[in-house]
Amino acid sequence: MSATPLLELRGIDKGFGPVQVLRDVNLTVYPGEVTALVGDNGAGKSTLVKCVSGIYAIDSGQIFFEGLPVSVNSPRDAATLGLEVVYQDLALCDNLDIVQNMFLGREKRSGLVLDEPTMEQLAAETLASLSVRTVKSLRQHASSLSGGQRQTVAIAKAVLWNSKVVILDEPTAALGVAQTAQVLELVRRLADRGLAVVLISHNMNDVFAISDRIATLYLGRMAAQVKTTDVTHSQIVELITAGRSGNLGLSENGGPR
Amino acid sequence: MSVTIEKAAPLTVGSHVRDYLSRVRGGDIGSLPAVLGLIALCVFFGIMRPAFFSAGNFANLFTQGAAVTIIAMGLVFVLLLGEIDLSAGYASGVCASVLAVLLTFHGWPWYAATLAALVTGLVIGLAIGFMVAKVGIPSFVVTLAAFLSFQGIGLILIRGGTNVPVRDEVLVAISNKNVPPALGWALFLLGVLAFAAIQLWQWRNRHARGLISEALAVVLFRIAALVVVVGAAVYVLNLERSRNVLITSLKGVPIVVPIIVVLLVVWTFVLHRTAYGRHVYAVGGNREAARRAGINIDRIRISVFVICSFMAAIGGVVAASRANSVDANTGGSNVLLYAVGAAVIGGTSLFGGKGRIMDAVLGGAVVAVIDNGMGLMNASAGAKFAWTGGVLLAAASIDALSRRRAAATGNR
Numbered sequence: 001m002s003a004t005p006l007l008e009l010r011g012i013d014k015g016f017g018p019v020q021v022l023r024d025v026n027l028t029v030y031p032g033e034v035t036a037l038v039g040d041n042g043a044g045k046s047t048l049v050k051c052v053s054g055i056y057a058i059d060s061g062q063i064f065f066e067g068l069p070v071s072v073n074s075p076r077d078a079a080t081l082g083l084e085v086v087y088q089d090l091a092l093c094d095n096l097d098i099v100q101n102m103f104l105g106r107e108k109r110s111g112l113v114l115d116e117p118t119m120e121q122l123a124a125e126t127l128a129s130l131s132v133r134t135v136k137s138l139r140q141h142a143s144s145l146s147g148g149q150r151q152t153v154a155i156a157k158a159v160l161w162n163s164k165v166v167i168l169d170e171p172t173a174a175l176g177v178a179q180t181a182q183v184l185e186l187v188r189r190l191a192d193r194g195l196a197v198v199l200i201s202h203n204m205n206d207v208f209a210i211s212d213r214i215a216t217l218y219l220g221r222m223a224a225q226v227k228t229t230d231v232t233h234s235q236i237v238e239l240i241t242a243g244r245s246g247n248l249g250l251s252e253n254g255g256p257r
Numbered sequence: 258m259s260v261t262i263e264k265a266a267p268l269t270v271g272s273h274v275r276d277y278l279s280r281v282r283g284g285d286i287g288s289l290p291a292v293l294g295l296i297a298l299c300v301f302f303g304i305m306r307p308a309f310f311s312a313g314n315f316a317n318l319f320t321q322g323a324a325v326t327i328i329a330m331g332l333v334f335v336l337l338l339g340e341i342d343l344s345a346g347y348a349s350g351v352c353a354s355v356l357a358v359l360l361t362f363h364g365w366p367w368y369a370a371t372l373a374a375l376v377t378g379l380v381i382g383l384a385i386g387f388m389v390a391k392v393g394i395p396s397f398v399v400t401l402a403a404f405l406s407f408q409g410i411g412l413i414l415i416r417g418g419t420n421v422p423v424r425d426e427v428l429v430a431i432s433n434k435n436v437p438p439a440l441g442w443a444l445f446l447l448g449v450l451a452f453a454a455i456q457l458w459q460w461r462n463r464h465a466r467g468l469i470s471e472a473l474a475v476v477l478f479r480i481a482a483l484v485v486v487v488g489a490a491v492y493v494l495n496l497e498r499s500r501n502v503l504i505t506s507l508k509g510v511p512i513v514v515p516i517i518v519v520l521l522v523v524w525t526f527v528l529h530r531t532a533y534g535r536h537v538y539a540v541g542g543n544r545e546a547a548r549r550a551g552i553n554i555d556r557i558r559i560s561v562f563v564i565c566s567f568m569a570a571i572g573g574v575v576a577a578s579r580a581n582s583v584d585a586n587t588g589g590s591n592v593l594l595y596a597v598g599a600a601v602i603g604g605t606s607l608f609g610g611k612g613r614i615m616d617a618v619l620g621g622a623v624v625a626v627i628d629n630g631m632g633l634m635n636a637s638a639g640a641k642f643a644w645t646g647g648v649l650l651a652a653a654s655i656d657a658l659s660r661r662r663a664a665a666t667g668n669r
């Protein structure tokens with residue numbers, strides 16, 4: 001492999017009471033690459049993301065960040081490491097504006113007082129550096145943003161904090177054609193800046209268009225993680241639906257090969 | 258580099274007005290109904306009872322509405338999270354009882370008794386907040402239970418149905434004495450200058466950094482409006498309002514007014530200029546988003562109940578001062594409903610995430626004007642309650658409808 005992985009998961013297990021959602025999941029994410037995480041509805045993709053970002057505690061397994069074992073117990077821990085997540089349900093506060101949302105939980109202050117001008121300037125520079133031109137005013141409330149704009153703000157937030165790893169959970173699921181293209185372009189640009197990007201998507205065209213690697217979850221297990229150039233559409237579809245395809249994927253009895 | 262976003266459209270007076278109108282049309286009406294309602298009510302009562310506009314009655318409005326307004330300020334914090342505190346009224350009663358009992362039965366000095374009352378408020382808030390945030394009982398239930406208990410505790414504290422007098426000069430002065438006219442003008446000047454300085458400094462700072470800023474005329478207009486409105490109020494309150502000047506002279510701004518102004522400024526600062534305030538709005542707007550942003554939700558939830566009960570304690574002290582005594586009914590009957598009404602009438606949403614401390618003051622004024630005006634018209638207590646209830650319902654309807662409108666126009 002070219003570089004050392006930025007983020008590596010080894011043997012992650014996670015259950016909710018009697019339901020075992022993730023079983024012995026391994027995942028490696030490299031800087032400068034888009035790693036697509038695919039899998040059927042309920043395969044455990046969102047759960048895996050929430051384990052990495054400190055929203056759920058893992059039952060067992062290890063998380064390595066830049067080669068070092070780390071424990072992520074809260075969203076704050078994840079942010080400190082340089083890991084930013086754009087959630088499927090786009091958590092923005094509708095009653096706050098773009099700047100306020102981008103800095104939420106990490107407000108710039110001078111003494112006790114919020115430093116609004118500095119925050120506004122930084123937010124503007126970040127959006128400009130991503131060539132985002134779709135928002136009218138940085139002071140408009142999140143409630144007045146379109147789906148694509150919300151997605152853009154959430155992604156820009158990751159850039160603002162100089163994150164090393166950005167995980168996007170179905171960022172284009174609710175978007176039209178034009179906005180999907182814009183967001184995907186933005187995602188690719190993040191990777192080209194040297195960030196490690198994990199993209200969760202159900203859209204195989206998107207996945208093949210911008211990802212460097214594809215990891216497939218099947219019923220809470222990692223079926224395979226392969227280079228995008230080494231596989232075909234239909235192989236990935238098979239991995240998603242059956243957990244294996246030819247010599248790829250889980251073995252007959254369900255265990256890893 | 259940042260050109261595309263910032264230099265999009267320089268703001269002018271015209272764009273400011275257009276922007277405001279479009280926000281109102283979009284369902285973001287804020288305090289507009291309260292301000293319009295206040296004007297309409299004043300005109301109505303002024304026509305029906307000319308005495309309504311006398312200097313004496315104007316001063317009465319402040320002392321009558323003070324306790325409810327102060328309690329409403331605290332309730333704004335709780336309402337911002339979409340929670341409710343039904344016990345705020347009786348909490349103020351319990352704190353007032355603590356004050357009166359320590360002062361009168363135990364001979365404590367006024368400052369020690371007041372401090373004890375305020376600490377009582379903090380403890381009450383902490384207990385309620387803990388039950389809501391850590392134990393996970395809905396605030397409606399916790400504070401309903403507290404509502405009942407505090408009524409009982411108040412009774413026990415003042416040892417039955419008697420009435421405990423509060424005679425300490427300092428405490429009685431809060432709601433019954435006035436600031437000397439000269440000092441009133443000095444405070445007015447100080448406040449106005451500080452406001453103007455801050456507004457202009459902020460404007461200049463944004464301008465210098467090349468950030469989009471309001472037209473200077475809008476800032477100047479805001480300062481001028483404050484000077485005119487507050488100046489007129491100070492002028493009227495400084496008029497002689499004694500019926501017989503030979504016996505006593507009665508003029509000046511009631512002492513509760515600067516107290517309310519200070520509380521208004523402090524809490525507005527906390528809500529709009531500190532990270533804590535930002536987090537209160539965030540938790541009220543989208544709790545899950547706030548949690549993922551690393552905000553300690555439980556701490557925020559507990560803190561708003563602490564602030565609310567603390568403000569209730571201040572309200573209790575003010576009420577005790579006004580009545581010169583504390584009895585089982587202090588903080589009871591209509592106090593809580595008037596306070597919740599004040600916050601909601603002022604424009605604070607019952608659904609959380611939207612509201613300002615100023616809402617409590619505007620809404621408190623509406624409630625005080627109704628109560629006072631109907632009193633002048635010799636309306637019965639029953640009629641007063643019925644009308645205030647009607648106004649509260651109207652305000653809540655406006656809140657719900659503007660929310661629906663905002664959802665339809667994509668503003669919320």
Ligand SMILES: Nc1ncnc2c1ncn2[C@@H]1O[C@H](COP(=O)(O)OP(=O)(O)OP(=O)(O)O)[C@@H](O)[C@H]1O
Nearest residue numbers: 016019021039040041042043044045046047048088
């Ligand atoms: N908090 C929870 N408690 C119990 N079960 C849960 C919880 N969250 C998720 N699950 C279960 O875990 C499984 C995986 O859910 P998850 O949301 O991770 O799927 P997903 O791969 O993201 O699916 P989708 O593509 O639909 O977003 C599902 O069967 C779901 O019911």
Ligand SMILES: [Mg+2]
Nearest residue numbers: 045046047088
């Ligand atoms: Mg999901």
